[in-house]
Amino acid sequence: MDTELDGRAAPGPGDGTPMVKAEAVHKRFGSLEVLKGIDMEVLPGQVVVLLGASGSGKSTFLRCINHLEKINAGRLWVDGQLVGYRQAGDKLYELREREISSKRAEIGMVFQRFNLCPHMTSLENICEAPCQVRKVSKDAARTRARQLLDQVGLVDKADVYANIVTSFKVWWITLFYVVSMIALGLHLYHGAWSSVRSIGASQPTRDPLHRTVALAVAAILWLGFTAVPIAVLAGLIG
Amino acid sequence: MTDTKTAERAQPEAITAVPVRHPGRWVAIVVLAIVAAMFVHMLVTNDAFQWSFMLDNMFRPPVIEGVRTTLIVTVLAMIIGVALGIVVAMMRLSPNPILSGTAWLYTWFFRAVPRIVLLILFGNLGILYASYGFGLPFDHQLGDLFGIDLNARLFSLDARTILTGFMAGLLGLALSEAAYMAEIVRAGMKAVDPGQQEAAHALGMARGTTLRRIVLPQAMRVIVPPTGNETIAMLKDTSLLAFVPVTNELFFQLQAIGARTFQVFPMLVAACLWYLALTSVLMVGQFYVERYFSKGFGTGQARGKAQAEAIGHGH
Numbered sequence: 311m312d313t314e315l316d317g318r319a320a321p322g323p324g325d326g327t328p329m330v331k332a333e334a335v336h337k338r339f340g341s342l343e344v345l346k347g348i349d350m351e352v353l354p355g356q357v358v359v360l361l362g363a364s365g366s367g368k369s370t371f372l373r374c375i376n377h378l379e380k381i382n383a384g385r386l387w388v389d390g391q392l393v394g395y396r397q398a399g400d401k402l403y404e405l406r407e408r409e410i411s412s413k414r415a416e417i418g419m420v421f422q423r424f425n426l427c428p429h430m431t432s433l434e435n436i437c438e439a440p441c442q443v444r445k446v447s448k449d450a451a452r453t454r455a456r457q458l459l460d461q462v463g464l465v466d467k468a469d470v471y472a473n474i475v476t477s478f479k480v481w482w483i484t485l486f487y488v489v490s491m492i493a494l495g496l497h498l499y500h501g502a503w504s505s506v507r508s509i510g511a512s513q514p515t516r517d518p519l520h521r522t523v524a525l526a527v528a529a530i531l532w533l534g535f536t537a538v539p540i541a542v543l544a545g546l547i548g
Numbered sequence: 549m550t551d552t553k554t555a556e557r558a559q560p561e562a563i564t565a566v567p568v569r570h571p572g573r574w575v576a577i578v579v580l581a582i583v584a585a586m587f588v589h590m591l592v593t594n595d596a597f598q599w600s601f602m603l604d605n606m607f608r609p610p611v612i613e614g615v616r617t618t619l620i621v622t623v624l625a626m627i628i629g630v631a632l633g634i635v636v637a638m639m640r641l642s643p644n645p646i647l648s649g650t651a652w653l654y655t656w657f658f659r660a661v662p663r664i665v666l667l668i669l670f671g672n673l674g675i676l677y678a679s680y681g682f683g684l685p686f687d688h689q690l691g692d693l694f695g696i697d698l699n700a701r702l703f704s705l706d707a708r709t710i711l712t713g714f715m716a717g718l719l720g721l722a723l724s725e726a727a728y729m730a731e732i733v734r735a736g737m738k739a740v741d742p743g744q745q746e747a748a749h750a751l752g753m754a755r756g757t758t759l760r761r762i763v764l765p766q767a768m769r770v771i772v773p774p775t776g777n778e779t780i781a782m783l784k785d786t787s788l789l790a791f792v793p794v795t796n797e798l799f800f801q802l803q804a805i806g807a808r809t810f811q812v813f814p815m816l817v818a819a820c821l822w823y824l825a826l827t828s829v830l831m832v833g834q835f836y837v838e839r840y841f842s843k844g845f846g847t848g849q850a851r852g853k854a855q856a857e858a859i860g861h862g863h
Contacts, residue, residue: 348758408754415752425747429765429843439751442761470841488751 327390329354329496336383337370342353344370347384349506369422372498377410388417388496415443418488419498424474424480432459432483433468439487458486598814605805606818614658614798615822621718621797625786628722633729637642638759641735651730658727663720670720671713671792679704707829718796720792725782730773736767768841776834780827787823798822 331350337345342366352396360368373379374386377394386393394410395402405413426435438454440446446454459465464483467475475483580744591597593820638649658666684690691698727811748758787799794800797820806815 378746378750403576410747411752411754412752413752417750419747419750421743421747421750423743425743425745425763427766429769436762439753442757443752 320420326353328352328387329356329389330388331387332371332384333386334384335371335374335381337367337374337379338382345374345381354380360426369500370420374502375496375498376414376419388413411443415439417496417498420484420488420500422500424484426484426487428473430472431469432464432472432475435472435483436487455486458482597817598811601809601811601815602818605809605811605815606802606822608805609820610796610801611805612824613796614801615826617714617794617796618783618798619826621714621721621789621794622779622783622788624718625721625725626775626782628718628735629725629729629782632722632726632735632774633708636726636730636738637733640730641737647655649860655727655730655758658724659698659731662790663724663785666724667717667720667788667792670716673716679706681705698819705736711787713792714796717789717792717794717797721785721789725778727777729775730780732771733767735769736769739770765841771843772838773834776830776838779834780830783826783830784823787819 319359328351330350332348332350335345335348336343348371350358362368362373370379374381375388375393380394391413392402393413394405396405396409397403426432427438430438433452433455436458437448437451440451441448456465456468459468464475464479466477467483472480472483587816636651636654637646639656642648649830680836681701681704683702684698687700718841744766745758745760746778748762749755753761790800790803802815802819802822803812806812
């Protein structure tokens with residue numbers, strides 16, 4: 311991890327508890343040491359972009375925050391709560407699957423390859439998590455999903471299978487899919503640069519940093535629209 | 549080239565060219581026609597076929613009863629086989645070595661033993677024990693250990709009542725099918741992009757929900773075609789029940805008529821025709837099921853209209 315760029319956005323509410331706090335986070339895959347002690351803090355309202363060469367561990371770090379990977383050493387907190395463990399005295403207890411799931415539901419994550427379900431329409435993709443995880447009623451979820459799609463002019467793609475929608479649109483749908491779950495207000499964008507690249511030449515600049523920032527800002531503007539205080543972490547694939 | 553330009557130009561003459569000749573194909577067609585004619589000639593002129601006798605006998609009540617049994621066994625064996633196969637496949641994919649090892653052992657055994665051997669073995673299970681009890685395992689041994697006369701059997705069943713030919717045959721076919729289905733289901737689940745599971749987990753979906761809502765529906769696309777194959781194979785393998793023996797089964801009934809009347813061959817032909825007819829019906833069903841589960845992959849018609857529009861708007 312070479313550079314960290316702190317963007318500044320309107321300060322979130324909160325009591326100054328960092329949205330993400332990492333202390334000497336280490337992650338190994340077998341003998342390959344990927345994260346060699348990451349320390350960082352992301353405050354509510356901040357946009358942080360992780361830049362680095364391919365294979366430098368940006369994705370791994372994002373995945374650790376969501377507990378898709380277990381860290382080997384160090385400590386990682388999201389909104390003041392330890393990721394994946396519960397601490398009682400000096401002892402760490404692994405969280406049960408259900409507890410991990412409910413914490414993950416608080417964190418929005420957009421994957422580099424989107425990972426939309428090909429067997430569902432865009433609307434069903436957006437409704438899936440709210441209905442299954444939050445137990446939102448099907449009708450309410452569908453109405454909300456239509457509103458979201460309408461905001462970006464994609465409402466005519468609501469009943470189209472997700473793998474038919476072109477990639478820029480996929481990106482928006484994915485964003486909604488995540489946003490529709492939002493509670494805590496932490497967003498992780500994995501491989502944002504690749505996502506931007508798929509948006510194409512309509513972007514004002516070809517500079518990857520600018521484009522990523524532009525993307526993050528666009529995301530925030532849009533999210534601001536939905537009045538959600540957020541922190542954004544974007545992993546950038548160079 | 550723009551539309552206006554092509555419109556201005558005169559419509560060119562349609563192409564008229566001498567097509568390539570394929571003499572080899574004509575030779576092949578003539579050979580096939582001669583072979584077909586010989587086959588039909590044999591069917592019509594050879595008296596051993598006894599067509600009228602066959603037609604008289606292939607729809608007799610015991611035969612129809614046999615068709616019913618065959619269909620019931622096929623459906624039941626496939627339901628048990630698929631359900632158990634999914635369980636075995638999930639065990640096989642479990643990170644726990646005991647679970648995956650057990651699943652491997654199960655698949656290994658039931659795939660290694662030929663179905664006919666398995667079925668005859670199940671038909672003779674009554675030799676092992678006269679009755680099968682359900683209750684606390686090892687109750688007599690535990691009782692001996694503590695010096696008490698312990699009998700914790702909730703209920704017992706006589707081997708001859710539960711392991712009739714039908715139950716033994718059904719069990720044999722279902723257990724053997726589960727082993728094959730386990731491999732098919734496992735392949736299907738492995739074919740689903742792991743990113744799908746990851747995204748579902750990232751959204752806070754529990755493992756069970758992820759499996760039910762995200763992984764299995766996508767795996768079905770891979771699982772359904774070979775399962776259709778398995779169902780057709782199962783329908784044919786019910787003829788093995790004749791060796792358990794199951795006496796009210798289609799093949800057994802047709803053979804019985806043949807043996808009784810010394811008209812063996814016509815009844816074998818009748819068996820061919822029956823299995824052909826039943827299998828054809830299943831193939832039609834398979835077509836519709838496959839189409840349903842391939843939704844979202846371009847071939848599905850489930851939401852044809854929306855899909856066609858999307859392609860029409862495609863950028």
